[in-house]
Amino acid sequence: MTSLAHSATQGIDPKALFAIQDLELRARVVVEGLWSGLHRSPFAGFSVEFTEYRQYSPGDDLRYLDWKLLARSDRHYIKKFEEETNLRCLILVDTSRSMLFGSRGTTKAAYARTLAATFAYFLAQQRDVVGLALFDSKVHDYLPPRWKPGHFRHMMALLDREPAGRESRLGDALDEVANLCPKRSLILLLSDFLAPVSEWDPALARLSVARHDIRAVQILDPAEVNLEFGKTAVWEDIETSQRIYIDPDQARAGYQTRFNAHQAELKTAMEQRGISRQIATTDLPLDFVLLELLSANQAGRNASRRRTQL
């Protein structure tokens, strides 16, 4: 997967990308760059399909009257169309306080929001239906998946808003999403997944059982991966404000052991639910992540189709 991404594009330096203030422009830069790398037409994936005729009744929009049929048969029929979409997608973005951490200038929250905007822009370009849910301890902003003018702008405005930064309760938020979005969708879940797996695993299981196609992107800061960060001092938890005296050199080995254990537990939980997961550290170019995500999406679609055939 990674090799595909690297062959397709050189990657956009996150520092240069995050220097762009406008979120929509940032998303466009990533997506257009990706397309130019892939040489794909941006106008594929949309069609309007005729479904049936219906007897005209007064009050119907005359635009959809079949004039040719009227000329031929002298009958009034209305043509009905069905909007065909490739994808119905809901992007879940974690905006809790722990996402506000960033050791290299870019916070995880900013990275997640840009990634969400990028993915949304990409799908919108393909006329796919995209929705957005922002959550911390609960879902505080929700835009159902729709295709209508202004919807994308509305989504960008929501993403552009600075998060209030409350504590993270991923389980509650996922349960809420399950209620808000009963229709089967592709759910892109952007979070750091640093909370104990036991807190959110049941909710994720319920969401998975509801036949949603779930893709998880774990957004981490490089410092969270290897603890190559900080100095001997009193460290303070961003979410709980708990303070502990830490010497990073001393604490590094133990940290990595516990962090790897958590990651392993996370991986197991995801695999058990059939959820694909990818890790994006904030120093990774966004177009790489997007490309990897799209590849996983395609693979997921194929698997889903195979599951349906079975």
Add this chain to the structure above:
Amino acid sequence: MNFLSPWFLLGAALIAGPILAHLIRRATRQRVAFSAMRFLQASPPKLDRKNRIQHPWLLLMRCLIVAILALSFARPYLKHDLPLISTPVLPLSVVAVLDESASMQRAGLWDAAVAKVTVAAAGLGPNDQFSLLAVSGGVKQLISHDKWQETAPGDRNSLVRAVLAEQRPGWGAKSLDSGLEAALAEWDKANEKTTGAMRKKIVVVSDFTAGAQVSGLAGLNWPKGCEVNLQPVLPDHDGDASLQWLGWQDTDNGLTLRVRVGQSERSTATALTLQLRDAKTNTAIGAPQKITLQPKDKQIVALPVPDTAASQPLRVDLAGDQENFDNTVWAVHPSPRPMTLVYYGDHAANDLKHARFYLERATEGWKDPVVTVVAAADAAKAPGLNSPPEFYVVAGPLDTSTTATLRKKLGAGAFAVVLLNDPAMVDTAADLVGETGWTPAATAQKNELFGQIDFQHPLFSLFADPHYSDFTHIQFWQPQSLKLPAKTAAVVVAKFDDGSPAVIEAPVGEGRVVIWGGDWATASSSWVLSTKFVPWLQTLFERAAGGAIRPVIAEVGDTGRLLGKESAQWQAMGAADGTFVETTPTLPGVYQVKQADSTRWVALEVSAGASKVDPMNMDDWEKMGVPLHAQPLTSATPLTLPVGDNQTGAVLESRQKLWRWALMGVILLLALESIYSLALSRRNDQNPTEATT
């Protein structure tokens, strides 16, 4: 290395400050925000010394800055570098300027001033120079450099004490700028005689009041290395109420004498009384006038003077004040000079066609000289012994005897005007002047104007200003000119348009004859109706009376304006022997002055500036570029005095000035510290070790 002020080295203990700051800062600022705290376990802090000090190089620089500052304040010097023998201390030249102005009359000032001058002289060595100047209106030299050098070193202090014992504060103005200028001139004189370089110091001993004249200091050229040492003396009483002469005023109710009463800032006596007195008998005139005046206030008081007392010398006394030196004002009313205008011409006083009519009206009401117009015939009838000086206007022909009489009087200094209202009057004028060959001449036109006027001549100098020099509207309808011989003493002062003489002045002995080319009547010219006629005539009469009237009141030390250039003799009021002396008086009061043959009363007042006893703004000295030096007088280091360790150290320290190098080092270290701190903060910015939240 030795130190002149070693106790400043204790300041090095302030090094603890930066050390503590480096420790405390670490403890307070260390907060690292992190998100995955769940996976961290607390690690026990290491408290070894190496870890406690943050940025040791920065700390070292800061400690060095404090240490070197303490070192520089301790005034270090190197003892082995002792060049005292090879470069001896230069001798000192001191000029002491002692203020003897009127304000030094205040209680407690004079003795303190004398003591300061004595100390200044006592601290000098045998090779040092000293001179003493006293300032009171003018500048008086009490001890010259030569006198000092001539006196044996052991007797010099006695000399100073003896000279000062004879001195008393005077009544003149506090012209300190003149005193300092004279002090600089002393050095100029001394430099011509001495070849070696000297340190120069001016010591000014004064009460430094606001009335001191220091404006002249701005223009002085101070020699290199010159120091001015101000030695103030303080009076027993701060406050003072002053009395100042303003002038005479003629009012409808009679003559009044105007004085100004002022209070100083710190004056406490507010209830004051003014009393006008006869200066001769000291008897009170009128009732005392009570006034109440708050500090810093001023009030102008007009004291009515009875007509009977106006001609007498007067004095005004101020009572109720603590300081008495400026509580009396002396006053003399200027006596008008009477003159008699003797008119030669058979014309009636009310005859509009002749000059007499206009002369009587032009001279009416003059305050000086007071002119009485009489016809020549009347004047001859009653010539008094004490008759006032005469002025002659000749408007008709004179007989031989009258001409001779007039010439005699003119020769003694009288003035005459001859009006050429007839061609025959030219001969009269020539006879009066005593010349021949004067012939009448007709002008080119019947109507003439002044064509050329010599405004440098005293006759017309009054109108020299271009504002007043327009004579074009004065017409002569019956001009009469004359032709002068080639050799004549007469001077043509004004000419008609055709170039012929219009106004001529000729000397006759001490006196003068003015010949006017025409008559002074409206039928002859418009001159008598001109606005220039009366001032012109009055100027001529003033010349005849001996010049403009001189003031009769002046400040002590400023008698020049009273006397002019003539020599004078003085007699104090009530002098027992009644003799006049040449010496100009230095005390305020009323005096009789004899100049030439005239005697008049004059009054000398205390200098107005002396009454301004509020402290002067000492910043003015520095603003005017005076090289002030605040060292005490004893700092004059005698060459032969035994030099103690501390004094040697002071000399060495002042020469080596190691503190300057130390301060330069501090500045360098400060710059390094700033650059290093900046680099550290930038490094922190570029390589962040704390989370972005």
